Amino acid sequence: MLFGAVTLIPLPAVNITYTAVFDQSPGNVTFAFDRNDAFPASSSQPAAIEGNQATILLDPLNQDSKSLNITALANDLAIKSLEVNVAVPHNAINYGVLSIPGKTIENGTDADSSTFSLSADQLTRIRATSQRKSAVKPVLWTVLSLIYLMVLVRMTALKRLSKPYFAVLLFAALCIAVFLANLWASSGPHPTTACSRRPLCSYWSPH
Numbered sequence: 538m539l540f541g542a543v544t545l546i547p548l549p550a551v552n553i554t555y556t557a558v559f560d561q562s563p564g565n566v567t568f569a570f571d572r573n574d575a576f577p578a579s580s581s582q583p584a585a586i587e588g589n590q591a592t593i594l595l596d597p598l599n600q601d602s603k604s605l606n607i608t609a610l611a612n613d614l615a616i617k618s619l620e621v622n623v624a625v626p627h628n629a630i631n632y633g634v635l636s637i638p639g640k641t642i643e644n645g646t647d648a649d650s651s652t653f654s655l656s657a658d659q660l661t662r663i664r665a666t667s668q669r670k671s672a673v674k675p676v677l678w679t680v681l682s683l684i685y686l687m688v689l690v691r692m693t694a695l696k697r698l699s700k701p702y703f704a705v706l707l708f709a710a711l712c713i714a715v716f717l718a719n720l721w722a723s724s725g726p727h728p729t730t731a732c733s734r735r736p737l738c739s740y741w742s743p744h
Contacts, residue, residue: 548677550667553595553634556620557584557653563609566591570602594624600664605655614651616642621663623672635666683714 555568566584573580579598584591591609607616616639624631643654655663687707695703 548668548671550595550600550664550671551597552623552625552672553600553667554592554622554624555595556590556592556622557607557609558617558620558639559589559591559609560615560617561611562586562589563591563614563651564611566607566609568593569606569608570599571604573598600667603657603660605660607653607655609651609653610649611651612646612649614646615639616644616653619655621667623667623670625672632670634670635663637663680711680714683710 557563557566563586566586568582568584570580570582576598579596582593582596582599584593591607618639619637619642621634621636622631623634637655637659641659643656645652687710
């Protein structure tokens with residue numbers, strides 16, 4: 538039952554990347570979210586460019602943003618899609634969360650740049666889907682599995698062990714499991730984002 542609940546309930550979205558896929562190499566690209574008065578610099582995230590793709594690791598401070606403008610320094614650019622993924626590169630974890638078709642993304646151009654804007658509804662959908670597919674869930678599954686295993690061992694091999702000793706053993710095992718799970722789900726923080734102040738947050742670059 539608990540495993541089913543973890544599967545169904547929304548959990549914090551971590552290690553989320555946004556990748557804008559264009560019809561050609563976009564040059565410099567910036568993802569601009571709602572202004573954050575506490576950390577103004579966090580609302581603008583420069584993208585890493587690889588071919589025709591521009592990718593950012595979503596700063597946790599921008600997860601609740603109701604606006605997103607993707608600006609590229611090219612005026613003849615079209616966006617094919619916005620891909621939302623969970624990525625933990627040092628563990629070779631990369632799975633898709635959601636894809637927003639380019640034809641549903643509002644666009645505009647001027648003499649020097651192209652801007653692509655997502656609606657509040659699209660961002661709400663991204664946030665909800667990211668929470669349903671959260672990378673935190675494997676951590677909880679690991680902890681629940683350990684608890685189940687410890688209870689099973691308690692009822693069999695360690696049934697003669699006193700309750701205080703078993704409680705200490707269980708607590709130590711849980712601490713180790715949470716620590717290892719956190720290492721599994723995180724890597725070095727991006728030096729220019731709030732990720733450096735948050736657990737379970739990793740730096741991602743396509744290079």
